[in-house]
Amino acid sequence: MDIVGKIVSGDFSGIIIRQKTGVDIELGELLVARENNGYFILQVFDISYGSQIPERIRSLAAGLKLEEVSNLSFLDSELSNFILIILKPILFVTPNRYHLPKKLPKFFSAVERIREEDLSFLEKPNRPLYFGKIRSGSRVLDIDVFLRGDDVITHHMLISASTGKGKSNLVKVLTYNLLNETYSGLLVIDPHDEYYGRTKKGLKDHPNARNKIVYFSTNPPPGASTLILDLKTIKPWHLTGIVTLTEAQIECIYLFYNRDKENWIENIVLAEREEGVSAVTLDVLKRKFNNVFGVSSEDGRISFRSSLFSNNSGVTTIKNVVDNLENGKTVIIDTSKLGGEVELLIGGIFAEGIFSRYRDLSSKGYLQNKPCVSIIIEEAPRVLGKDVLDKGANIFGTIAREGRKFRVGLVAITQLPSLIPKEILANMNTKIIMGTEMSNERSALIESSPQDISEESRNIASLDIGEALLTSTFSKLAIPLKIPLFEDIFKVDKKVVKDKTTFRGVDLE
Ligand SMILES: Nc1ncnc2c1ncn2[C@@H]1O[C@H](COP(=O)(O)OP(=O)(O)O)[C@@H](O)[C@H]1O
Ligand SMILES: [Mg+2]
Structure with a gap:
């Protein structure tokens, strides 16, 4: 057994143990307090100093020591000065089950460092x-x-x-x-x-x-696949909430989409003007499509700036990804x-x-x-x-x-x-x-x-x-x-x- 301390006070929000001299306990450590029918797993969430000697005297004595006035060995006594560890009970484990603790460990219980066996109830699940x-x-x-x-x-x-x-x-x-x-x-x-x-x-x-x-x-x-998408496979809702669009721009998009569900992007890019759509809206959309898809109109034909989007390959990319x-x-x-x-x-x-x-x-x-x-x-x-x-x-x-x-x-x-x-x-x-x-x-x-x-x-x-x-x-x-x-x-x-x-x-x- 690797006893590190004993419970001295506390409540459900924090159990206080006095650390045994010579051991080191860290924040976050898992400790165990054993009972007859099972054991508690506790976790360290705070650490502080404790002392039997009143604060005033400790300060005075520390000052005297610093100035090397005398040998004040009682100050170093491990019985009167110690470390307090604050623990949170996180689990109670019995031979058949484990659950959140509903009671406190016994007063003055010894607390040990956790061992691997203490966690053997954590099994490998299916999937x-x-x-x-x-x-x-x-x-x-x-x-x-x-x-x-x-x-x-x-x-x-x-x-x-x-x-x-x-x-x-x-x-x-x-x-x-x-x-x-x-x-x-x-x-x-x-x-x-x-x-x-x-x-x-x-x-x-x-x-x-x-x-x-x-x-x-x-x-x-x-051996890898080329990331390329045919514009025909892009749908207006792919843009929603990702590319910022105004009401007017969305309306324009659906106007074109409802007319031609495959070539709507190309048609917007190539459109001179469109009835019911302001020239500004159309221009801004073209600029956005240029940014996002890298497409623009060159002498009345569509031109692709990057190899990510295309109008003659990548028709099956989305389907491939989804199938996989x-x-x-x-x-x-x-x-x-x-x-x-x-x-x-x-x-x-x-x-x-x-x-x-x-x-x-x-x-x-x-x-x-x-x-x-x-x-x-x-x-x-x-x-x-x-x-x-x-x-x-x-x-x-x-x-x-x-x-x-x-x-x-x-x-x-x-x-x-x-x-x-x-x-x-x-x-x-x-x-x-x-x-x-x-x-x-x-x-x-x-x-x-x-x-x-x-x-x-x-x-x-x-x-x-x-x-x-x-x-x-x-x-x-x-x-x-x-x-x-x-x-x-x-x-x-x-x-x-x-x-x-x-x-x-x-x-x-
Ligand atoms: N679990 C680990 N154990 C040891 N070293 C690690 C671990 N995780 C990350 N590192 C080191 O830290 C570096 C940064 O990690 P990384 O995963 O890129 O951080 P983040 O993605 O949070 O910025 C890594 O290059 C690696 O050297
Ligand atoms: Mg990273």
């Missing part, structure tokens, strides 16, 4: 989604954390942290492990082209990559060469594609046997921000609000969760909170968390790179995590491969 290892303070325990993946995915996830705290690494770990599974399709909109692993290790290095990953890029490496998602594949869209608005438009087009496909399947009763679909979006406030949604709904907002019914979920990545409306934040039923210095961002996370983590603010501020707190409606407790470094997965994999290459003592390499 697992892997998050990382359990962490006690900064100590990593060898216990893998999984939640039921299809539940988590369809009820939306939020990944939040300041820059450099390990969001992208976490997404690599999540998506890499998801390649082992068949229960979910995954759409990754990748503005930094960091997930596929074009130039270093990435998802392409997974053993299942060949039949599970489809990679689209405007400059694809060998429906078949449980991971589709990575490299949008690193596209401007912000175009990136969101492309992401929105595919998101809309899978959402309407699944809504359709649902109305016909065919959805149950399909994999769920997860859509990963970086810097989510660009599409889920209050200011954006106030201007009008977009497909990402729609999915955040009603995607669950159709088994489509979002993974919203952000540094600034406070920009996302409260009801949408609350709708993200699993949150992975990583180091966040700004207190208003922490408050937004804490207020919208499935578990009561009101005591965790300081812990969250002090989380190091790769450390996280997982809160979810699908977990009974908020779980402190350490995310493995993505590159380390390959070190382990290599070792396994190496072990396998010796068979009955014969080296197969």
Whole structure:
């Protein structure tokens, strides 16, 4: 037993233990208090000094000591001066079940450091989604954390942290492990082209990559697909809430769309003038289409500035992406060469594609046997921000609000969760909170968390790179995590491969 202290006072909001001399306890550590029929798991949320000696005398004595007046050894007595640790009871575990504690541990109980066996009740569920290892303070325990993946995915996830705290690494770990599974399709909109692993290790290095990953890029490496869309496949609603449009511009768009559902963009770009549409509206729209689609009129013919949009290829791109998602594949869209608005438009087009496909399947009763679909979006406030949604709904907002019914979920990545409306934040039923210095961002996370983590603010501020707190409606407790470094997965994999290459003592390499 590794006893670290004894309970001396407190109540449900905080149990106070006196720390044993010579041990070190950190913020966020998990401790255990044992009873006859089970044990409490407690977490450290505050640490303070305690002393038997009155404050006045301590100050005086400290002053005398500083001035080296005399040897005041009673001041250093470990019996009269000590550290107090404030704990929150987070779980009571009995041999058959575990639940939130409804009573306090016994007065004067000994409190120990947690051991791996104490967490063995955390089992690997069906359709697992892997998050990382359990962490006690900064100590990593060898216990893998999984939640039921299809539940988590369809009820939306939020990944939040300041820059450099390990969001992208976490997404690599999540998506890499998801390649082992068949229960979910995954759409990754990748503005930094960091997930596929074009130039270093990435998802392409997974053993299942060949039949599970489809990679689209405007400059694809060998074997990948070209990201190109035929303008005929773009619909007016793809622009809603992503490209800013006035009432008059929307009216104009639908006027052209209703007349020719395939060539409406081209017709607007080439139109000299149009009855019922002001010249200004038409001109502004042409300018916007030039920005977004890179199209303009040259001597009465349509001209394309970029290779992303076309009028003679990419007719099946949207359908391809949606089909792949429906078949449980991971589709990575490299949008690193596209401007912000175009990136969101492309992401929105595919998101809309899978959402309407699944809504359709649902109305016909065919959805149950399909994999769920997860859509990963970086810097989510660009599409889920209050200011954006106030201007009008977009497909990402729609999915955040009603995607669950159709088994489509979002993974919203952000540094600034406070920009996302409260009801949408609350709708993200699993949150992975990583180091966040700004207190208003922490408050937004804490207020919208499935578990009561009101005591965790300081812990969250002090989380190091790769450390996280997982809160979810699908977990009974908020779980402190350490995310493995993505590159380390390959070190382990290599070792396994190496072990396998010796068979009955014969080296197969
Ligand atoms: N779990 C981790 N363990 C160790 N180092 C990490 C971990 N996650 C990230 N890092 C390091 O921090 C750097 C920044 O991480 P990154 O995931 O790009 O942060 P973010 O996306 O939040 O800006 C990485 O390049 C990596 O070196
Ligand atoms: Mg990142």
